[in-house]
Every structure is written in structure tokens, then in C-alpha cells.
Amino acid sequence: MIFAYLGDAPAPAFELPCKDVFEGDDRIVFARSETWDCNWLQLVENSLDAAHVSFVHQKGRIGTFIENVSDAVPTLEFEETDAGIRQIATRGVGNVRVSDWTFPNNNHISVPGLQKDDPWIDIGHWNVPLDDVTTARMNIWAVPRSTPEADRRISDYFEARADYNAADHYRELFYENIFPEDTVMSLTSAQDYLAQRGQGVLADRDNEILGRSDAGIALLRRIFAREMQRLRPVSRQRDGASSNMPRSCRFRWWHREADSTAPRVARPLAAPRADGGRRRAAGRATGVTRDHRDPSAHRSGRELGAK
Numbered sequence: 001m002i003f004a005y006l007g008d009a010p011a012p013a014f015e016l017p018c019k020d021v022f023e024g025d026d027r028i029v030f031a032r033s034e035t036w037d038c039n040w041l042q043l044v045e046n047s048l049d050a051a052h053v054s055f056v057h058q059k060g061r062i063g064t065f066i067e068n069v070s071d072a073v074p075t076l077e078f079e080e081t082d083a084g085i086r087q088i089a090t091r092g093v094g095n096v097r098v099s100d101w102t103f104p105n106n107n108h109i110s111v112p113g114l115q116k117d118d119p120w121i122d123i124g125h126w127n128v129p130l131d132d133v134t135t136a137r138m139n140i141w142a143v144p145r146s147t148p149e150a151d152r153r154i155s156d157y158f159e160a161r162a163d164y165n166a167a168d169h170y171r172e173l174f175y176e177n178i179f180p181e182d183t184v185m186s187l188t189s190a191q192d193y194l195a196q197r198g199q200g201v202l203a204d205r206d207n208e209i210l211g212r213s214d215a216g217i218a219l220l221r222r223i224f225a226r227e228m229q230r231l232r233p234v235s236r237q238r239d240g241a242s243s244n245m246p247r248s249c250r251f252r253w254w255h256r257e258a259d260s261t262a263p264r265v266a267r268p269l270a271a272p273r274a275d276g277g278r279r280r281a282a283g284r285a286t287g288v289t290r291d292h293r294d295p296s297a298h299r300s301g302r303e304l305g306a307k
């Protein structure tokens, strides 16, 4: 995957977040892309809606994802990081998913492996708007290497499904209730497409009603608004306008309807950032019960060269 700056010269200085899990030799990495016929923000906001997993990923057929994560409604926590949002979804003892969102369009998650004993897979999603109603859903799947036989089996799986694009199956999914036979990658994608495209090509946000489980979406919107305000020319900022947007938007929210008595296994959240600036993200997404706050997982693009 290649990242390019396409604006006017000179290119601004920036540090592109990089993660070992997507680049190490101990991983097999598969790149995929789908083009969906809806607005990119619908895909983006889905990333901050961890609760959707318990519902959306049961649609049509029960796949590997929901079998492992369970359909329990999670307790949710959110914390702003240096460059995004860390969200923690707890569905019981030892069932904690941590995702790492990086502005403006990346989500790092982890999902169960293809088979019961396969290692969990790290996924990086980048949602790129092609126009107001078309979005490229680009992602890489990074699978830990294990045995030669397992590596070959997993490689064969991904190569055989590289061309699946849920938007090509609109009628089957929406009107005929036909879902992919593949219960991992294709099914998961089809279910997400159903939920996101199901809002229309451009969701009607004037008439939406956010609920408690939408706290991540609310936080995402607040930070987008705050940062867009900062980008406005000073001459266009009304007196006092900046103070309407909180410089810090740290936010923690709990949804306790599901198993609120279960002990939490997530570690304490990282200390709030001290510099107030936007730098590369710390932390990494993980699967159930894995250590998920190893800052060394991040390296800057400058450290890696022109990545």
C-alpha cells in the first residue's frame, strides 16, 4: 500500500504512523480493496461503533467473527490518543477487543483466525472517499506465520477471495437474503456493507437519533469538528469561536447493560497526552486477552524511510 500527498507543493511535514504488525517478516500480509456505493463517513463511523458487531455480524449467517467474539452487548470505553481514538469493547471475562482509530480514515482492529486454532489477524482499514457517494474500502490483513502448511492454507484462502466486493452483490444481499458461503472475510464484508449501505448512499443525518451505544460516533464527530475548526484561517475564526470547541475532548463512557459485574481485564487506560498536539498514535489493536498497549508497535514513517 502506497500513501501519497497529492496537494499543492510543498508537501507538509508529517509522520505517518507505522506498525510492526503490518510490516514484520513474521506476518503474511494480504491487501484487498472494495468500492462501495455510499458516502465514506458511513464507513468511517462504523469503525467507532463496536456494538454493531453483536448485531450486524449475525445477519444472514453466523460466521467465524461472531462465533468467537460472541453476541453479548459490550461495555464500551473510549479514549482520545495522540492521533485518534482507542476503543475498548468488553463482553465478559477475557473477552476484550481493543481497536485503534487514527484520523482521518484508518481503523486497526483484530479478528479471529480462519480456523479455531489459527492466530488472530490484524486488519488495517483505510476508507477513502472517491466522491460524495463512492468510497474505496482499502485494507490489509496481517496474519502471523505459523507452520508452512498453515501458511499455505491461509495464503490459498486469501488468494481465492481477493476479488470479492460486497457492492457487486447488492440485490442478493438486500432483496434475496443470499449471503456468501465463505464465513470469514466475504461474509463479514457483506454484513458490514448491508449495515452501511443500508443507510442509503448518503445517510440522512438530519433525522437520526443517536443512542447510548453511539458514544464513539459522537466523540468522533466532536474531534472532527474541533480539528476542522483549527484548520480554518485565523481571519475567518470569529472571536471566541475557538473556545466553543474543546481543545481536549477526552471522553470516557460506559455501557453497563451487559454483564456489569464481570471483572475487567483491560489494563488502565494510557495517561492522557500532555502536549495537546497531534502526533502519531500510540497503542495497537488486539484481539481477546492479548497485550494491547505496546507503544513500540508504532514507528514513524521517518524512522522507516519513505513508507
Ligand SMILES: [Fe+2]
Pocket: 052, 053, 056, 057, 192
Ligand atoms: Fe463490522
